[in-house]
Amino acid sequence: MRLNDLDERIVHALAEDARRSYADIGSLVGLSAPAVKRRVDRLRAEGAITGFTVRVDPAAMGWETEGFIEIYARSNTSPGTIKRGLERYPEVASASTVTGEADAIVQVFASDMRHFERVLERIAGEPFVERTKSVLVLSPLLRRFSSGAPA
Amino acid sequence: MRLNDLDERIVHALAEDARRSYADIGSLVGLSAPAVKRRVDRLRAEGAITGFTVRVDPAAMGWETEGFIEIYARSNTSPGTIKRGLERYPEVASASTVTGEADAIVQVFASDMRHFERVLERIAGEPFVERTKSVLVLSPLLRRFSSGAPA
DNA sequence: ATTGAAACACGGTGTAC
DNA sequence: GTACACCGTGTTTCAAT
Numbered sequence: 028m029r030l031n032d033l034d035e036r037i038v039h040a041l042a043e044d045a046r047r048s049y050a051d052i053g054s055l056v057g058l059s060a061p062a063v064k065r066r067v068d069r070l071r072a073e074g075a076i077t078g079f080t081v082r083v084d085p086a087a088m089g090w091e092t093e094g095f096i097e098i099y100a101r102s103n104t105s106p107g108t109i110k111r112g113l114e115r116y117p118e119v120a121s122a123s124t125v126t127g128e129a130d131a132i133v134q135v136f137a138s139d140m141r142h143f144e145r146v147l148e149r150i151a152g153e154p155f156v157e158r159t160k161s162v163l164v165l166s167p168l169l170r171r172f173s174s175g176a177p178a
Numbered sequence: 179m180r181l182n183d184l185d186e187r188i189v190h191a192l193a194e195d196a197r198r199s200y201a202d203i204g205s206l207v208g209l210s211a212p213a214v215k216r217r218v219d220r221l222r223a224e225g226a227i228t229g230f231t232v233r234v235d236p237a238a239m240g241w242e243t244e245g246f247i248e249i250y251a252r253s254n255t256s257p258g259t260i261k262r263g264l265e266r267y268p269e270v271a272s273a274s275t276v277t278g279e280a281d282a283i284v285q286v287f288a289s290d291m292r293h294f295e296r297v298l299e300r301i302a303g304e305p306f307v308e309r310t311k312s313v314l315v316l317s318p319l320l321r322r323f324s325s326g327a328p329a
Numbered sequence: 330a331t332t333g334a335a336a337c338a339c340g341g342t343g344t345a346c
Numbered sequence: 347g348t349a350c351a352c353c354g355t356g357t358t359t360c361a362a363t
Contacts, residue, residue: 075238
């Protein structure tokens with residue numbers, strides 16, 4: 028599914044501020060409000076837009092400590108196994124399988140260092156995990172879109 | 179700044195679907211619509227909620243290739259320099275300084291491998307960058323909140 | 330200080346063109 | 347694609363707790 032230029036500009040406007048009125052977006056991209064709405068409806072139906080959410084300051088939600096955990100899995104671990112193992116942790120914001128030495132990179136938000144350590148130990152103890160390597164985020168420099176933090 | 183339980187439930191409801199009506203959220207948390215609105219307004223004023231955005235399917239936007247670039251910076255490079263250097267790239271979705279060997283981890287979305295390579299080369303050529311180490315995302319297993327992709 | 334009820338106005342939504 | 351009409355919802359006001 029490929030979007031045309033108009034669709035992209037509409038999505039871009041919504042990404043910046045999802046509460047802009049359709050009329051506002053319309054005047055940006057050169058369409059009337061109903062035309063914009065129809066496109067947004069279509070984009071949602073097609074799955075290009077999967078929903079609307081809020082950008083949150085992680086610290087305000089009590090998620091002060093952020094880090095990345097690289098997972099080195101046991102041989103013959105399927106991505107599905109990793110996914111099922113990780114989705115039970117509310118602290119896991121995102122996870123992807125990757126190229127390179129590690130098998131997956133996991134982004135974790137915790138309330139503090141003790142909490143982060145506890146999560147790390149539990150993940151390291153998962154049966155499919157051979158070993159882990161983790162780094163803590165010192166300061167987020169750029170977060171272009173949503174905070175990425177659990178809510 | 180710490181949120182109380184009611185605020186957290188409101189933020190959680192908005193994180194799931196930022197288009198729920200205030201009346202809807204109110205019936206969830208036991209408040210009237212105006213009371214919910216006032217709290218949301220306050221949360222925005224305090225900076226706990228930093229905005230509203232849209233969840234996008236990166237592939238639909240043409241961002242098929244995702245990767246992480248670790249930046250090893252020259253000595254005495256300030257976080258501000260890294261930030262200013264990276265924010266000029268629309269492909270950079272997020273960037274953080276981190277503990278460990280590397281100085282920063284950068285999340286990049288590109289349209290394809292050639293595009294990713296071009297971005298990587300340009301970033302590696304930045305004056306503050308000593309060397310880089312990058313991994314490509316094979317498949318995103320979990321993306322709890324927004325897509326994280328540029329729009 | 331924070332709430333709920335009601336009045337008001339704006340913008341979302343559907344229909345017709 | 348636009349123009350228009352309707353109605354739901356956001357927003358403000360106000361009295362009450």
